[in-house]
Amino acid sequence: MTTYDDPGFAEQVEPFRGELVAHCYRMLGSVQDAEDVVQETYLRAWRARDRYDEQRASLRTWLYRIATNASLTALRGQGRRTLPSGLVPERDPRSPFERGEVPWLQPIADARVPGADRTGLRLAFVAALQHLSARQRAVLILRDVLDFSAAETAEILGTTVVAVNSALLRARASVAPADEERLREPAEREQRAWVEQYMRAFAAADVDAITRLLAADVVMEMPPMLNWFTGPDSYAVFMRWVFEVNGTDWRTVPVHANGQPGFAAYVRRDGRGSYHRHSLQVLALSTHGVVRNSVFVEDDVLDTFGLPSTVSG
Structure with missing residues (x-):
């Protein structure tokens, strides 16, 4: 936690921490990197606090300007964080595992982000963002997720409204397919019912029951493995192997x-x-069942969710 000589400053800026973490996570695709950049944002803000002009911009807009530009700096020279389905062709579920030594997109625990700021955090959407240029990514997030105006976005990025609108059009066209997943989601109550059924079937190692809960276009992917596949038949083949092993x-x-x-x-x-502890599995659903299962197994990812290494029998 950043410490400040001016307690009044801390009292003003700390309420924005959660939404800034969400913003930097969308930009960077990493929980740890996002939290580091937010710390850097608060340090820069504290150092520049005497130059803040509330007549020119709200405190929130000022903090977003610092956080966005700190994120753009952090992205220089970094590879894109993506998921296997956005990186390599689909694999046969019986093929040997191949580990991809690339920076993978990480999930973020809802507990780290205020409820109102979870818009635009769907894994498929954040993965699509990573394929945009850094500046297009920033424009799309600021305009379509955070609802900043074109003028405010131009001010944050130090550019023109014309440039913002042009970048936004290109970015929207690129991420439109990923946003379709969100539009297919059922109501929250129906989602809970699907997930509860899936968890019971998984705990029972019942592959037939799991398969009945899958949509026809279901995708399974498992970073850091490059292997991914689509369709209930391939999914079932893989799950039988999982329970066999x-x-x-x-x-x-x-x-x-x-x-x-x-x-x-x-x-x-x-x-x-x-x-x-074996894995963290994040599900996307439609009214036809599970459409995506993103499976994470690396300890540094699972640790960010506070998951214990063991649970009692």
């Missing part, structure tokens, strides 16, 4: 990430003792 004794813990439902999966392989 890991066993059929599982526990699930509900999790919410990127404004989406999901769960942490824990497995017990020896028939006794604790269940060990």
Whole structure:
């Protein structure tokens, strides 16, 4: 936590921390990088506090200007954070695993972001953002997610309204397919019912039950592995392999990430003792069932959700 000599300054800016983390996460695709940039934003703001002119911009707009430009600086020389489905062709579910040594898009726990600021955090949407140029990404987020005006966006980015509008048109065309996933989502109550059914089927290692819950165009991907595939048949082949290798004794813990439902999966392989952390699975749903399962297994990602390494039997 940043410390300030001026407690009044801290009192003014700290309420914006959660939404700034969400903003920087959209820009950077990494929870840790987003939190680092927000810390840098507050340090820059504190150093420049005597130059802040409330007649020119609100405190919120001023902080977003600093955070956006700090994010653009952080993005220089960095590779895009994406998901396997946006990087390589689809693989056969029986093919050997191949690890991709690239910076992967990370999920973010809903608990880290205020509820009102989870708009535009869907994994598929954030993944699509990463394929835009850094400046197009910033324009789209500021205009379409955060509802800044074209003039405010131009002020934040130090450019013109004409340039903002041009970048926005190109960016919208690029991310439109990813936004369709959000438009297909059922009501929250229906989503909970789908997820509860999926969790029960997974805990029971019931592949047939899992398959019945999948949409025809379902996608499964598992960074850092490059392997990904589509369709219930391929999904079922992979899940049978998962249960064959890991066993059929599982526990699930509900999790919410990127404004989406999901769960942490824990497995017990020896028939006794604790269940060990296996994966975090973030689900996207339509009225036809699960349309995407993004599975994360790396400890540094799972640790950001505060998931214990074991749960009791």
